[in-house]
Amino acid sequence: MQQFKQFFKADLILRYLLKWTALAIPVTLVTGSIVAFFLWLLDGVTQYRWQHMWLLYLLPVAGVAIHFLYKVLGKDAERGNNLIIDEIHEPGGGVPLRMVPLVLLTTLITHLFGGSAGREGTAVQIGGSMAGGIGKLLKLSAADTHVVLMMGIAAGFGAVFGTPVAGAVFAIEVLVFSKLQFDALVPCLLAGFIGDIVCTAWGIHHTHYLVSFHSGSSVFLHVNTLLLVKAAIAGALFGLCAWLFIFLSNKVKSLSLKYIPVQWLIPVVGGCIIIGLTWLVGSTDYLGLGVTSQDLHGISIVNAFHGHGVTYWSWLWKLVFTVITLSMGFKGGEVTPLFFIGAALGNTLAVAMGVPADMFAALGFIAVFAGATNTPVACTLLGIELFGGEYSLYYAVACFAAFYCSGKGGIYHAQRR
Known part of the structure; x- marks a missing residue:
């Protein structure tokens, strides 16, 4: 009887891992590839702006273009990361696939003309949008959609910074203030690692930061x-x-x-x-x-x-x-x-x-x-x-x-x- 229980438990764990690995692969392959493409383009527009600094004077015009792009095509997509977080809490309207080209294009426009902005919001929105689209295609339940969207965040974050573990935990921790829900940790870890691997496989290299200082240590705390x-x-x-x-x-x-x-x-x-x-x-x-x-x-x-x-x-x-x-x-x-x-x-x-x-x-x-x-x-x-x-x-x-x-x-x- 005890052996049967152990076998049944092992079977459940194996099924769990196989299920989320199967879902992680399409989410992360698409997300990692698009993030890699985005980072390549971002480096290109940055280099181009450095060579043509007069583009800064067109920043107000670029802002108008971004405004009307979202006004005409954006709808709920303009809420960005907040839309994805809300959709994880209460699946409803879904995360629109149009978020991907919109946020990618408008982020590149912002950087090309000299706006001070980052890149992780774009990566997270790409991951969330791709995950939402795959969830709809496979007709996943609300509970599974909840986890898949978190996987999209983990894949986007892990790919854009080359930090899969932090990406997985970020996808969990960012949802609720001062509370960690670890039920989705394994799927998010899978997504973070595969997303990072896919992005790196496309030849994207992340910045390395060197901390060379070595601290002394006290006898009691083993720290300075x-x-x-x-x-x-x-x-x-x-x-x-x-x-x-x-x-x-x-x-x-x-x-x-x-x-x-x-x-x-x-x-x-x-x-x-x-x-x-x-x-x-x-x-x-x-x-x-x-x-x-x-x-x-x-x-x-x-x-x-x-x-x-x-x-x-x-x-x-x-x-x-x-x-x-x-x-x-x-x-x-x-x-x-x-x-x-x-x-x-x-x-x-x-x-x-x-x-x-x-x-x-x-x-x-x-x-x-x-x-x-x-x-x-x-x-x-x-x-x-x-x-x-x-x-x-x-x-x-x-x-x-x-x-x-x-x-x-x-x-x-x-x-x-």
């Missing part, structure tokens, strides 16, 4: 206790930075709707502000993704780890550029700009605290994101996957401190409590 305290203080400041980003994003959006009654003029005004800010700061490094700079020693995420190129207020300028871009009608993700903001602030805090710039740039990179999305567990894992596991305790302390100090809001309004 003073450095850990400084990481906690920095984490709290990263959380306040995330709160500022959320607050200004909501405020700019509400003020734009209040004082600019003609909706297509909102991106026109936003584009003009970005042009003016670029002249004011005398640099184009705050445009686009910001992972690298056209100038070898310019302001970028990579240079924040090396300790050169970044100024004391680089984090604030990138925050302002991104808030104006995304709150006034342009498309793209928030996460890569949040990485820039966090890494630049970490660099600034490292100088003030007398600690290694590369390590605190890494802490800011993940902690500001943790505070803005309320996903400290996923962001701790993100740090381990990107920077190595040696500083995992510091990552966790910074991410959770940022999470607790960032308030009750977040960049995803559909996130539930």
Whole structure:
């Protein structure tokens, strides 16, 4: 009898794995391939903008084009990541397939003409839309559709950053504030890993960030206790930075709707502000993704780890550029700009605290994101996957401190409590 129970249990587990592997393969093959194509195009438009900086002056026109593309074709697709999260909570209208070409095209337009935006929002929407389409095609139940959509998020996130474990946990953690539901962990892990493999197979290479500092250790805690305290203080400041980003994003959006009654003029005004800010700061490094700079020693995420190129207020300028871009009608993700903001602030805090710039740039990179999305567990894992596991305790302390100090809001309004 006992042997029969064990066999029955093993059979159930095998069926479970086979079912979700079979569903993961089409979702991740399509998602990983489209994300790879998107990243290739994004690199191309970035290089083209660097060679033709006059394109920045057409940013207001580009904003009008984006507005009317969504007005004519978008419908619910304009809600982006929030639509996918809502659909996971309560499957209903579905995630439209038109979201894929729309978000891909409009994100590329934003980057081509100099808007400050990211790429993960596009990848997540591609994954969610593809997963939703496959769920409809296979006529899955509401419960299975719930999981498949989460797999789409995991596949998109894992593919765009090359971090499959963080992508899987992010897909679970982002749904409900301060609550993890692990019933979909295995399918999301499958989706995250396969999505990353597919994207890499197409020849897409992700940026590598090097943290070379090696901390000493105390006898009792096996960590540098003073450095850990400084990481906690920095984490709290990263959380306040995330709160500022959320607050200004909501405020700019509400003020734009209040004082600019003609909706297509909102991106026109936003584009003009970005042009003016670029002249004011005398640099184009705050445009686009910001992972690298056209100038070898310019302001970028990579240079924040090396300790050169970044100024004391680089984090604030990138925050302002991104808030104006995304709150006034342009498309793209928030996460890569949040990485820039966090890494630049970490660099600034490292100088003030007398600690290694590369390590605190890494802490800011993940902690500001943790505070803005309320996903400290996923962001701790993100740090381990990107920077190595040696500083995992510091990552966790910074991410959770940022999470607790960032308030009750977040960049995803559909996130539930």
